[in-house]
Amino acid sequence: MQYMLLIYNNPVLEPAHGTPAFKQMMDGYFAVNERLKADGVLRSGDGLQGVETATTLRIKSGKVETMDGPFAETREHLGGYYVIDVPDLDAALTYAALIPSAHFGTIEVRPVMDYTPAG
Amino acid sequence: MVNPAPGAVSAITVAKELDRVMRSDQGRLLAALAAGLRDISLAEEALQEAAISALAHWGRSGLPRSPQGWLLQVARRKAIDRLRGTTREAQKARALAVLIPDEGATQSETIPDQRLRLIFACCHPALELKSRVALTLRSVCGLTTAEIARAFLDTEPTMGQRLSRAKAKIAVAGIPFAIPEADLWPSRLESVLTTVYLIFTTGYLAPPDEPRDLCREAEFLMRLIDQLRPDDPEIEGALAMMLLTSARRRARIGVDGISLPPSMQNRSLWDASRVAEGRAILARAMERLQPGPYQIKAAIADCHMAEPGPDWPQIAALYFALWRHEPTPIVSLNAAVAIAEAGDPTHGLAIIEGLEEQLRDYQPWHAARAAMLGMTGDKFAAAQAYRRAIAMAPTAPDALFLEQRLADIETQENVQPDA
Numbered sequence: 001m002q003y004m005l006l007i008y009n010n011p012v013l014e015p016a017h018g019t020p021a022f023k024q025m026m027d028g029y030f031a032v033n034e035r036l037k038a039d040g041v042l043r044s045g046d047g048l049q050g051v052e053t054a055t056t057l058r059i060k061s062g063k064v065e066t067m068d069g070p071f072a073e074t075r076e077h078l079g080g081y082y083v084i085d086v087p088d089l090d091a092a093l094t095y096a097a098l099i100p101s102a103h104f105g106t107i108e109v110r111p112v113m114d115y116t117p118a119g
Numbered sequence: 120m121v122n123p124a125p126g127a128v129s130a131i132t133v134a135k136e137l138d139r140v141m142r143s144d145q146g147r148l149l150a151a152l153a154a155g156l157r158d159i160s161l162a163e164e165a166l167q168e169a170a171i172s173a174l175a176h177w178g179r180s181g182l183p184r185s186p187q188g189w190l191l192q193v194a195r196r197k198a199i200d201r202l203r204g205t206t207r208e209a210q211k212a213r214a215l216a217v218l219i220p221d222e223g224a225t226q227s228e229t230i231p232d233q234r235l236r237l238i239f240a241c242c243h244p245a246l247e248l249k250s251r252v253a254l255t256l257r258s259v260c261g262l263t264t265a266e267i268a269r270a271f272l273d274t275e276p277t278m279g280q281r282l283s284r285a286k287a288k289i290a291v292a293g294i295p296f297a298i299p300e301a302d303l304w305p306s307r308l309e310s311v312l313t314t315v316y317l318i319f320t321t322g323y324l325a326p327p328d329e330p331r332d333l334c335r336e337a338e339f340l341m342r343l344i345d346q347l348r349p350d351d352p353e354i355e356g357a358l359a360m361m362l363l364t365s366a367r368r369r370a371r372i373g374v375d376g377i378s379l380p381p382s383m384q385n386r387s388l389w390d391a392s393r394v395a396e397g398r399a400i401l402a403r404a405m406e407r408l409q410p411g412p413y414q415i416k417a418a419i420a421d422c423h424m425a426e427p428g429p430d431w432p433q434i435a436a437l438y439f440a441l442w443r444h445e446p447t448p449i450v451s452l453n454a455a456v457a458i459a460e461a462g463d464p465t466h467g468l469a470i471i472e473g474l475e476e477q478l479r480d481y482q483p484w485h486a487a488r489a490a491m492l493g494m495t496g497d498k499f500a501a502a503q504a505y506r507r508a509i510a511m512a513p514t515a516p517d518a519l520f521l522e523q524r525l526a527d528i529e530t531q532e533n534v535q536p537d538a
Contacts, residue, residue, distance in 0.1 A: 001293045088157075088295035089245060090303065111292050 002043060002085050002112035003092040005099065009079035011050075013104040028100030035098065036084060041091075045082035076105055083112065133177045137170060140186045144230075145261050148187060150237035151230050152194055158290040159240075159258055160283070161198055169194035187230055234259060235347040236296040238340070241285075242311040243294045250285040251314040252321075257282055259343075260336045270321060270333055298348075312357045312413060315340045319361050323368070324514070334365050355404035356414030362397030363420035366390040377523065378516035381423040394424065412444040431461035448477040456487050464494035482511040486521060498528050 015021035152162035268278035322333025438454035459467025478484035489504035
């Protein structure tokens with residue numbers, strides 16, 4: 001089963017650039033990436049630029065409305081994701097617990113919808 | 120009915136036999152199906168269809184040698200038929216891979232007991248606690264949705280929706296029907312024990328005329344878990360705690376309908392065989408030298424029943440030990456009560472006053488504070504606290520007990536000026 005691990009970060013709690021805690025976090029991400037690849041479960045994954053770079057769009061009465069900023073003004077922002085292919089939720093949760101942001105943010109684990117038609 | 124066909128059985132006999140098998144083995148059959156399918160709804164539907172087939176088939180051809188084996192085999196075929204029509208490719212492939220080898224198995228095979236796997240799925244921490252409770256009662260204990268709704272003061276449609284959502288989440292989110300590995304075991308067992316304990320306390324606090332006794336269901340679950348996973352000290356601790364607590368059930372409410380603490384109960388009403396069994400199980404657990412919160416809670420229940428009265432110094436020490444596992448204000452409150460009862464009400468009261476902010480809305484905090492103010496001689500404040508505790512009392516017997524304590528204090532007050 002494929003799961004998306006959505007990484008929500010709280011910029012206030014996240015370690016600042018250049019601090020030892022920041023290095024520890026980056027080392028942690030490097031270790032997760034290596035582990036996911038070595039276990040053969042990683043399908044995709046990326047970090048996202050900050051919410052200050054986000055643009056939102058919706059169509060109202062046929063007209064495209066474009067706005068500066070993220071979808072919702074919340075304390076925690078979507079900062080990145082992994083898509084992994086593992087046997088069950090317990091395996092997905094075990095990998096999610098390795099993500100450094102779990103210590104100062106939140107990881108949401110969502111099963112990916114299965115569109116493969118019946119054979 | 121003229122000349123019944125050879126082997127034919129009357130409809131009544133078939134219906135009775137089917138009812139008997141479903142009553143005694145439904146949980147086991149459902150667990151065996153659900154563990155392979157990883158889908159409780161699909162398992163329920165397949166078992167239901169198999170039961171309907173049994174009514175027709177057993178009437179024509181006679182009762183099978185193993186009705187359970189027959190039902191399981193037919194239910195697996197029904198599930199395979201349904202899965203072939205599904206559009207969720209991944210789930211289908213996985214479930215068929217599990218089911219098809221099983222299909223060739225003979226009917227008389229002993230059905231492997233997969234109920235522990237079903238329990239771990241129903242009690243998975245990815246489900247809300249109330250859903251875990253409802254799903255465990257429905258799938259493992261076989262209660263109806265109406266019975267569960269009644270026990271938790273919900274309407275039947277609301278409870279039905281809760282059950283459907285929980286079953287759908289297990290299937291779609293891929294919650295495993297598995298006994299957790301060693302690294303996950305402690306946290307997952309805790310999730311199971313919390314669920315069973317909530318079933319137990321709901322039953323313990325329910326009025327005595329409830330049609331389904333949830334204490335008995337909780338005890339059935341704990342005995343089953345202990346049997347399927349023997350020699351685990353926390354499982355034994357939880358079972359011991361339930362036996363020692365439920366042993367006092369008949370003595371809990373006095374003749375006047377007053378709720379009584381263990382120290383004031385009529386000991387002859389305690390169920391001696393439950394006390395003995397609970398103590399033996401607790402002793403066995405403690406010999407394993409792996410203490411845990413449920414063993415400590417069982418030991419506390421045991422100390423409340425000491426001769427000639429509760430062993431308060433020991434209870435206080437046990438609550439301090441429990442606090443290391445569960446650092447909650449409620450554990451601190453219980454420790455404070457034990458300290459006061461053990462002879463130091465001033466110390467107990469000081470702890471209680473420090474918990475005000477966290478427990479102001481918790482009725483037992485007011486009741487305990489009232490008792491402690493009474494012990495330290497502050498009768499006026501005690502009376503005020505009793506009035507507050509009575510106003511917040513969850514049941515009429517609890518209110519009656521507190522009203523009696525309040526009356527005692529007011530009598531002393533009235534007597535004092537004359538003395």
